[in-house]
Amino acid sequence: MSAKPIVRMAEIEIDPAQLEAYRALLSEEIEAAVALEDGVLSLSAVAIKDSPHKIRILEVYADRDAYEAHLLTPHFLKYKNGTVGMVTSLTLVDVEPIAMAAEA
Incomplete structure (x- = not known):
């Protein structure tokens, strides 16, 4: 069974x-997270x-562990x-994906 x-x-x-x-801090954090975190x-x-x-x-994470690891990274803590x-x-909303696609 794969992780959700x-x-x-x-x-x-x-x-x-x-x-x-x-916006500058947000852009820096997003770029680092995508580049450094699988x-x-x-x-x-x-x-x-x-x-x-x-x-x-x-925000889309591979699983709960990836999300929790993200919250502890230096780039996220710098942003936060x-x-x-x-x-x-700030409101965080858990959502259920219906259809998600991206061009590679």
Whole structure:
């Protein structure tokens, strides 16, 4: 039996005055996670049109162990600690994938 992937949606609101700095830290974290962690299958961040301070991140991990390992990596901890005063709201939503595809 194969491990079940973990898919989450992060709904984040950022202090608009700190949006540029937040986006830089987020981009750095996503690039590092995908490059360095085999268990991180996909991380995609988008902003709500006309509300750029409202960020949504779709996270796909190979399994629960990969997700938990991700939370302990230096690049995630740098992001988490560096953005603590920037994030005004954070909701993590576990989601069930219906259809997911990506071009290789």
